[in-house]
Amino acid sequence: MSFDSLGLSKPLLDAVAAQGYDTPSPIQAKAIPVILEGKDIMAAAQTGTGKTAGFTLPLLELLSKGPKVRANQVRALVLTPTRELAAQVGESVSTYGKNMDLSSTVVFGGVKINPQMQKLRRGADVLVATPGRLLDLYQQNAFRFQQLEVIIFDEADRMLDMGFIHDIRKILALLPKQRQTLMFSATFSEEIRTLAKSLVKDPVEVSVTPPxxxxxxxxxxxxxxxxxxxxxxxxxxxxxxxxxxxxxxxxxxxxxxxxxxxxxxxxxxxxxxxxxxxxxxxxxxxxxxxxxxxxxxxxxxxxxxxxxxxxxxxxxxxxxxxxxxxxxxxxxxxxxxxxxxxxxxxxxxxxxxxxxxxxxxxxxxxxxxxxxxxxxxxxxxxxxxxxxxxxxxxxxxxxxxxxxxxxxxxxxxxxxxxxxxxxxxxxxxxxxxxxxxxxxxxxxxxxxx
The missing domain is CATH 3.40.50.300 (P-loop containing nucleotide triphosphate hydrolases)
Structure with a gap:
């Protein structure tokens, strides 16, 4: 199987080729078609198997076919548990979306909030964020979610841990009910799996390794x-x-x-x-x-x-x-x-x-x-x-x-x-x-x- 067979457009295929990849990893081959169909997904694969590209590529493909983002609006939200992971995901979005007319912003704590507010007021097709800083920015009217189409949980097991679940529920209450929800993680304990299923609608479960x-x-x-x-x-x-x-x-x-x-x-x-x-x-x-x-x-x-x-x-x-x-x-x-x-x-x-x-x-x-x-x-x-x-x-x-x-x-x-x-x-x-x-x-x- 090649990336050409997954339904990705030429700008994305060129960006993938520029990174030296010609064959999708197992998680990419299984997850990308499901996401492009607009379905919710719970995907489990070991760390280092290409999970980030597994949701970044189809996300950019979907966004490229939709309306332009308006000021103060966000079309796709990626939530991560840590600053380092947020920065890594943001870099992946920029790398694979370099040939596309899409904007992206990364926000997390530990740095000044004003520059992040200024960027968001212009609107962002993709917003990568940690939960705490996201809520701070929302409460200061830096952006709104009326245009939101997709939400992604990266490292979903940690995102749904009890240390985060209260913020997660606050965020989900702000989002449109009609949306696509994607969950990616290296592990899904049975406890987290049960909780995750309460947040998605009829998800397709994808796993390329034993739990x-x-x-x-x-x-x-x-x-x-x-x-x-x-x-x-x-x-x-x-x-x-x-x-x-x-x-x-x-x-x-x-x-x-x-x-x-x-x-x-x-x-x-x-x-x-x-x-x-x-x-x-x-x-x-x-x-x-x-x-x-x-x-x-x-x-x-x-x-x-x-x-x-x-x-x-x-x-x-x-x-x-x-x-x-x-x-x-x-x-x-x-x-x-x-x-x-x-x-x-x-x-x-x-x-x-x-x-x-x-x-x-x-x-x-x-x-x-x-x-x-x-x-x-x-x-x-x-x-x-x-x-x-x-x-x-x-x-x-x-x-x-x-x-x-x-x-x-x-x-x-x-x-x-x-x-x-x-x-x-x-x-x-x-x-x-x-x-x-x-x-x-x-x-x-x-x-x-």
């Missing part, structure tokens, strides 16, 4: 280690293996700062990226990491959404995520677009419940490799049962959580910096007797102080 599957191009293993020795172990792994570009995941913002400082003190260039950093600092850290000036980028989950780094060879889970689905997103930063990568997790006894949840979610046992000098004082038990957990019914939304300074909901606080409910603490959606047996109540929250 919550990890890419075969990523080699995964874990290193059992005591919590107090993790920093030293990471330092040794980087030096012994001569890792030159490593993306490290920390559960908390303070932990990310502390680890970056630890590495710098040991002559390993490092930078932290998380929700408390200014947009300028986040942009600079990512640019230096991509260029090789920074060897290690330490990130929290919310900041890492949208980090598109070509040929990233190594991902390290310094802390396992509270929510098992986030493991799939994390290691999806490597092994992208057919390249290979490695993902290693440093696991201490306190994280056994999280490990069991991840292994049951992905349906695979992760190979254990101890490192000499860092053998753990407490051995990690082997997961006996990797059958997927039964889905729980979705909970009713709780009261809104606190916001970042930029007006964006803090899913990071919801997942990492504050203790979470024990049901999600261990399995990302369910509990099991094994996880409770190996996780002590006090230890479960020790990483959240």
């Amino acid at each position: 919550n599957a990890t890419a075969k191009t990523v080699k995964q293993w874990i290193v059992p280690v005591d919590k107090s020795k993790k920093s030293g172990l990471l330092t040794q792994l980087i030096k012994d293996n001569d890792w030159q570009q490593v993306l490290v995941f920390s559960r908390t913002k303070h932990g990310a700062n502390r680890l970056a400082k630890h590495l710098e003190q040991r002559k390993i260039s490092a930078a932290a990226i998380h929700g408390n950093k200014s947009q300028g600092a986040r942009t600079r850290a990512l640019a230096e990491f991509k260029s090789g000036d920074v060897r290690v980028l330490v990130a929290t989950d919310i900041a890492a959404r949208g980090l598109d780094i070509d040929q990233l060879p190594q991902v390290v889970n310094f802390d396992l995520p509270n929510v098992a689905e986030d493991y799939v997103h994390r290691i999806g930063r490597t092994g992208r677009a057919g390249s290979t990568g490695q993902a290693v997790s440093l696991v201490c006894a306190d994280e056994v419940g999280d490990l069991i949840g991840i292994e049951r979610l992905t349906g695979q046992l992760l190979e254990r490799k101890e490192v000499a000098g860092f053998e753990p004082s407490t051995q990690l038990p082997v997961t006996r049962d990797t059958r997927p957990l039964k889905a729980k019914k979705p909970k009713k939304p709780k009261s809104p959580r606190s916001e970042h300074k930029d007006g964006q909901r803090s899913s990071e606080n919801a997942r990492g910096n504050k203790p979470v409910g024990k049901n999600r603490r261990h399995t990302g959606g369910g509990t099991n007797k094994t996880s409770r047996r190996f996780s002590k109540p006090k230890a479960a929250n020790s990483g959240n102080k």
Whole structure:
């Protein structure tokens, strides 16, 4: 199959060819025709398989055939959970739409709002936004939605997480009822799938991989280690293996700062990226990491959404995520677009419940490799049962959580910096007797102080 057979016009085909692509990825081949037919869609595919182009190309095609955008109006809205992902999607819209007479704007917090207001008052065919800043701009009459035709949720699982759902419902209440809704994500837990279906009309479900599957191009293993020795172990792994570009995941913002400082003190260039950093600092850290000036980028989950780094060879889970689905997103930063990568997790006894949840979610046992000098004082038990957990019914939304300074909901606080409910603490959606047996109540929250 070629892009020519998908129903795209010449301006788009020329833009695709200019990027060096001639064959659509599986998610693109399945999603593009459905979107061009005007149907709602829920599409799941692993990170790095071309999801962004999978909705950007047909969106531009549809908009090119419609009326011109009016002042203060938006024809298509793309919602993303993070600034970095918003910028990435905006770049994709500009790249593929360069031969078309369509306008696009990207808005997010952490930067001055006035320039964004001025751009929006001219109208935008495509608006890419984070929820908090979008609502701020709407409340200041920067734009309206009378002309809106399409809304897209990118990283839909995080967008529909309880840290965002209140803003999402506010936004949906502002939109015309006659619209097309597209949802794209690497993972759809059963809880999120149920919630998502309440927001779309008769969606076509498209999936090119088993639910919550990890890419075969990523080699995964874990290193059992005591919590107090993790920093030293990471330092040794980087030096012994001569890792030159490593993306490290920390559960908390303070932990990310502390680890970056630890590495710098040991002559390993490092930078932290998380929700408390200014947009300028986040942009600079990512640019230096991509260029090789920074060897290690330490990130929290919310900041890492949208980090598109070509040929990233190594991902390290310094802390396992509270929510098992986030493991799939994390290691999806490597092994992208057919390249290979490695993902290693440093696991201490306190994280056994999280490990069991991840292994049951992905349906695979992760190979254990101890490192000499860092053998753990407490051995990690082997997961006996990797059958997927039964889905729980979705909970009713709780009261809104606190916001970042930029007006964006803090899913990071919801997942990492504050203790979470024990049901999600261990399995990302369910509990099991094994996880409770190996996780002590006090230890479960020790990483959240």
